Structure formats: C-alpha cells, structure tokens
Amino acid sequence: MSKGRFGIHGGQYMPETLMNAVIELEEAYNFYKNDEGFNAELTELLNEYAGRPSRLYYARRMTQDLSGAKIYLKREDLNHTGAHKINNVLGQALLAKKMGKTRLIAETGAGQHGVATATAAALMDMECVVFMGEEDTRRQALNVYRMRLLGAKVVPVTTGTATLKDAVSEAMREWTSRISDTHYCLGSVMGPHPFPTIVRDFQSVISKEIKQQLQEKEGRLPDAVLACVGGGSNAIGAFYHFIGDKGVRLIGCEAAGRGVDTPETAATIATGRLGIFHGMKSYFCQDEYGQIAPVYSISAGLDYPGIGPEHAYLHDIGRAEYVAVTDEEAVEAFEYMSRLEGIIPAIESAHAVAHARKLAPTMGRDQIIVVNISGRGDKDCASIARYRGEDIAE
C-alpha cells in the first residue's frame, strides 16, 4: 500500500508529471512541521493576523430554546477572512514561501478558501490564481470581488458542472503545466497525499483550542462535536484532538441538497461508494460505471462529490458519524441562529447547526455539544434571500 493511507483510503493517484512536486512538498512539510522557527512564525501569523484563538461561545438562547444539551459554538467565523480556511492557508503559504515558490493557485467553492488564499498571497507578496466554477462565481459574486480586490486572478471554470469539483480539476491541470514556481494551495483534507495530512494538521488547531477552552469553562470534554462536511477540513480540524477520546461523539453533517433520495444531493457518505478521484481513494457520488455524479447543494462549499480520506476511514471504523442535512433544514438553521444568537453562520456551517437543533433536545441538560461555526454567513445573504423568494441587490 502506498503512502498517505487512512485505512484503505487516501493514496497518491496523480499524473506522473506531479509526482516529484508532491514528494517535494511532503519532504518540505516533514522538515518544517518540526522546525521551531517555522512554527513560531506560523503561530504569530495565526494569533496576530488571523485573530486566534477563536472564541468558544456558550449559546445561551439556543440552549434554552432547545432545552437539552448545552450548546457551545466554536467561532471560526470570527477569524480574519471569515472562516476556518485561513488556518490552513497561512500554513501552506508559509510552507510554499520556504520552498521558494512565488505563486499560489487554489480552487474554491463558496469562495472562502479562495479569499483566504488571495489574502495570504497579498500578505506574503505572492502571485495568486483562483479557479472557481462559473456557477459558483454567480452564487458567490461578493467573494469573487473580494479575491480580485486582494490582487488575485479569478478564473471561472466552465467545464463539467461548473462547480467545486471542476475547480479542483482545473487547478490540478494548471499545476501540471506550471510547477517550478507554483504551489497548489489545496483547501480541504482531500487530494493526493500529503494534502489530507497537511491540511488536517493545520486545521487541528480548532480541536486543540476547543479542548482547552472547554476544560477552562466546564472542566470536561464535550459529549458531541458537530461540523459540516464537504471535503471535510473544518470537521477534521474540529474532530482531530478528540479522536482518541472515545466518549466524544464526532458528527459530520453532509449536504443532502434536496434530499438523499433525490439526484440533487451532495451527501457522499449517504449516497456514494468507494472510488478513486482527485488523487485519492475515498467515497464518491458516482454512477454504476464510475462516472462522477453532478452533485447539488445550496451551499457552494459543500457541493462536492467526494469526502476526505480520513473521514472515509473514521466512517469505516465507526469512530465518526455522518448525517445528511437538507437545503431547507440548513436555511432554517441559518435563520434560526441569526435570530436567536445574533450570529449569521455560513450556509455550510448552518448544516451543522441544523443537526444540533435535532440532537440537543434528545440529550440531557448536563451534556455538552460543540458546534463548529466554520464561517460567517454574510456571503450567503443574497442567495438565501433568493431561496426565500426575495431578490436583493448585493
């Protein structure tokens, strides 16, 4: 079995042209992850630039309203650029810089990873090109403008379904054509080894903080940690330091779109099967001949036909649970949290909030749920308004 496996999942299913690039990346990462100077620099950036640690906020009104488990919100939405994506990007951009790269390329779905990459590129004086499905450039026009404002070039991708998977494919194609000065700043715990490990490590700061913060506030571990899952970077970040704590339920919330019994879904664990795509073995939504399915979710960030290999493994061994949340449930949760807590979550994160609404009432008042609010929802206001039949100018 090749490197970078999580059980049977993961691996390096990449064109030969990129193999030395991923090997070089792995070697650089293995060196710098233990390098004191690198870690000091990254911590400084995370704290002073991105605003870490992010808050662990006790959601009093939601807790009262749901009258069950105590709900804490991990406020990744308060990070600079408004999502957890910056944790990974600052790490990768710094690593790329150390490797002598001068140019970052990235894919983006909702635009949050693209914005974060454009931000890091501006900060570190690097060139930046972001690939984004044309459909998503329409859904997330504000983020397209933000990326351009930050100095990045945004390339609309028109192939396939013109969404996140096509943006990943196009970023991979671009990387094969220009490698020597370019780092592919992959935004999720997916793709070929070493990306799932690198991205997980950079995002694991989320669960490290949750553990400390909850210890300070409650003197104990949570009973459940909830996070939305597309590729799964915020979820693996929120789960990672709890994987060894068997009493903590880890629950990933997938996008069911219009329902897992319809073709318009992006719930990979619920509807996918084992496959090989985008550099990894994992679960994918696909037809009987292995053609990747054109998935759908209201959330551009979860609109992906696969899931990171470590999630596939956590599912296989039963350590994490994966549930499907529909568009309608997510939109209701988006509105619910806005009204009750004065916090507008990203529509992606709203999938986790929606499941918390179902789960909390089934648990005791002495129990604790942590919901990872992976991003803020300003970017989604126009599309949610549209979903509710109201056309607002952005």
Next chain:
Amino acid sequence: MSRVQQAFSGGKAFVAFITCGDPDLETTYKVVRAMEQAGADLIELGIPFSDPTAEGPVIQAANARALKNGVTTDKIFDMVKRLRADGLKVPLVFMTYANVVFSYGTERFLEKAKEVGMDGLILPDVPFEEKEEFAPACRACGLDFISLIAPTSENRIAMIAREAEGFVYCVSSLGVTGVRSEITTDVASLVRLVKEANPAIPCAVGFGISTPEQAAQMASVSDGAIVGSAIVKLLEKHGRDAEGPVREYVARMKAALRGL
C-alpha cells in the same frame, strides 16, 4: 514479447488515440478500422470519464460528448469484441481513468478487456506508487500495464522504466493533452534515461504532437509518436463523417515515420 511491444518491432510506430463513443460507437468502430488500414501500429481507445483531469479542452469535450450520447464501458467492450470478430489485428490498449476500472471491479474489468481482445491499459492518474493496485491484475490477465514518464520525472525514470511493460509513454511536455506549436523538452535525454534502465522497452512520445514534422522529430529520438487531440479534433469537426479525414491524416503521419 507482448502484442503491445510487437507494435514497435517494425520501425517507428505511429500510435493513435480516439475517444470511444464520440460522437457515437458506430463512428468509433469505422474510424478504428480506418486507422488500422492507414498504418496505425497501436491504437489507444479512450473510455470517456466525467472528469478527465489529465486532458486538455479538446479531449475533455470529446469525453463530454461521448457520455452525453450514452456510451458506457460495457458498450465499448461490445464494440471491441465486434472489431476483433471483424478481423481487426492492430494491438489495442484502453486509456482511461482509475475510477472507471476500479468502479467496474478491477479484476472484472481486466478479464472482460482481455476477453474482448484488448492488449493493455493506460491510466494517467495511476503513478508508479499506486500501480500495485492494477499492474499485477493486468499481468494475471495477460494485459500490459503501461507506465508514463514526464519531463519532471528525473530521478524516477530509471525506477519506472525497470518495471515497465509494453512500452513507456513519454509525456513530451508539462501540462495536459493537446496540440502544441512546439515541444521544448529535451525528449532525447528522457528516452536515453529510459533505455539506460531498460534497453528492451520501447518508448513512445505523446502530448502536443499534431504535424508530420513533429511526429518525425519525436520519433527520431524515440520508438514512436502518439497522437490524440489532433485526431479527436477531426472527430469534432467531421462527426459521423470523420472516417475519411482520419484515414488520410493517419496515413500522412505514418508516412512521416517511415524510413526514420
């Protein structure tokens, strides 16, 4: 010597690629026969994939057209079976993506491929590190699992060449498949490294070749030239009437390699 390797025994080989089912399998059937008659020494049959990450715009579009028209792996097997039954002799290899084979069931796919008359398999998203998943199963069925090298392979070339079967597919340039006005890579030294590690293995060059001059140039430093996008473009342009133009094109390309 395998049938794939034999394709290189009669001088410089012309290797032709076509996406199956673009625009339909009847056309593919006719074009494959025409390519054999025009002198193609080895034919790569592309099984379309929804997300062909190693392809440029031309072959991406062909994949999309074929899938839209309802082609499937099973229908392609049937077409190959018919081609062989109707006397097609040229060695054939499938070129597709790992998921198409894996999802069908790797053993089941390979047994079926052998049964209908295929000779090998190329998976551009399966590098040396992952080939154990496919290569032994190919060997068990008597199919060659073709390895690729790229301009970035450097220190990897010897390792890949030593275990290569059939032929080594030398990727001429960075980037994806597609026509290029010139090829700047020092292909001769890539081929030399292959031969140093494995003198017996043929080495053919692909990616970016469209003109007889380019084919001759690449074949002069290797054992053959592989052409894909330029042929697929003829399919795009002529659709169901592509048989004649492809026959004429392949004959011209093969002529450029004779006597090298």
